[in-house]
Amino acid sequence: MIPRRLQKESLAAERATISQLLSEARGVDDIVGVMQFESRLAEIERELVELGSLNVTRASVAMYFGGPKVLGMQGIDADFASNVIGNFQDLVSKSFTAMEVGDMGSRGPVPHRAETNLMVTGVTRGSFGFVLEELGNQSEAFETPLTVVVDDVASLINEIASAEEEAFAERIASIDSRMISASRNLFGTLSKAEATVRIVEGDREINLGRLEVERGRERTEFLEVKEDPGIILTGLLLGLLPQHKRFEFQLSDGDVISGGVASDASRAVTEQLIGQTFNPIGKTWRAEFSSRTVSRRGMPSRTYYTLIRLLSESL
Structure with a gap:
């Protein structure tokens, strides 16, 4: 099936053409033409409604x-x-x-x-x-x-x-x-x-x-990406949104890093929060991260972090 937008565009173009023909048919009292064009316009409207509710399941x-x-x-x-x-x-x-x-x-x-x-x-x-x-x-x-x-x-x-x-x-x-x-x-x-x-x-x-x-x-x-898959950092977990897969983490030197949360870690934390057995926020953790440093010519480099797992609570 072609993309739904193209189908809508095709039907909209046909509707404009049929509407013009309908106007001309009415102008010359072409009763048969009027009936045919009105019938086709009604069909087009039905098809557009069906397209709007169509569940697209294939790419x-x-x-x-x-x-x-x-x-x-x-x-x-x-x-x-x-x-x-x-x-x-x-x-x-x-x-x-x-x-x-x-x-x-x-x-x-x-x-x-x-x-x-x-x-x-x-x-x-x-x-x-x-x-x-x-x-x-x-x-x-x-x-x-x-x-x-x-x-x-x-x-x-x-x-x-x-x-x-x-x-x-x-x-x-x-x-x-x-x-x-x-x-x-x-x-x-x-x-x-x-x-x-x-x-x-x-x-x-x-x-x-x-x-x-x-x-x-x-x-x-001119894009360069340097990846480091295993970084162990200690700091205060300021925020964690498992469903949105985002975190905020304050390092021991005061700097704050933020970024995404790995799917496995996000799923585990969500299950524990729902079961009310675990609330990691506001505690100091030894945690594993991966980082990606992105640099482009003429632009300052930026480092992005992904939280892999909380290893152990740090006292």
């Missing part, structure tokens, strides 16, 4: 391209098309693996790759591009993991290219290093081809013009 995304490599609706450069779709698929695969198994390491094959393959099921209208979909033999009652991943990848692309520096910095601090590499490849391909792209996924669309593409390329091309 679907449309990508429209512009620039020198695209000749209107006539065609697209084969090398560019192959590269950019491959880059997007690579980002989806690595995002899925990061969600399923965590850190992938810096080398080696990507696990679960075959489970994440999207299929090109059509070309877009208006500007040349492709519809990519998750195919399956059975209908799903709930959204598949790949649906969540494709939505997240679209958000990642948007945040990398966004003018909001803070949104970009926060997102980069939370993703796997191989996802950063995949993002770099995608924006590099778009930049080299002087391309623009419109991504339609679900009910939203993301438009990357030349300015956004170049911003994304510059951010990812």
Whole structure:
């Protein structure tokens, strides 16, 4: 199924055309035409209502391209098309693996790759591009993991290219290093081809013009991430939000660090809080963290922390 937004746009365009024809038919007292056009308008309204309540359970995304490599609706450069779709698929695969198994390491094959393959099921209208979909033999009652991943990848692309520096910095601090590499490849391909792209996924669309593409390329091309997976620190736990996976921790020297909470730690703390057997806030702890120091050319480096586990209470 093509993204819901495209279906709505198609129906809205048809509704405008039918409305114009209906007006013309009324103007010439074309009774048969009026009846036909009114019937079709009623059908369109029903279809729009059904689309609004439709439960989308499989991943679907449309990508429209512009620039020198695209000749209107006539065609697209084969090398560019192959590269950019491959880059997007690579980002989806690595995002899925990061969600399923965590850190992938810096080398080696990507696990679960075959489970994440999207299929090109059509070309877009208006500007040349492709519809990519998750195919399956059975209908799903709930959204598949790949649906969540494709939505997240679209958000990642948007945040990398966004003018909001803070949104970009926060997102980069939370993703796997191989996802950063995949993002770099995608924006590099778009930049080299002087391309623009419109991504339609679900009910939203993301438009990357030349300015956004170049911003994304510059951010990812000159990005360095240094990771330290095992840091032991002692300090006062000022705040902990397990469901939102956020913490605030005051070190013994008075500095305060904050960041995300690992899924395992968040789940364990949530269960203990619900059972009222554990309240770690306001106590001094010896805790394990991982850190990511993100640096870019011309920008000061920033270090982001993730709380892995509370090891022992410190008296």
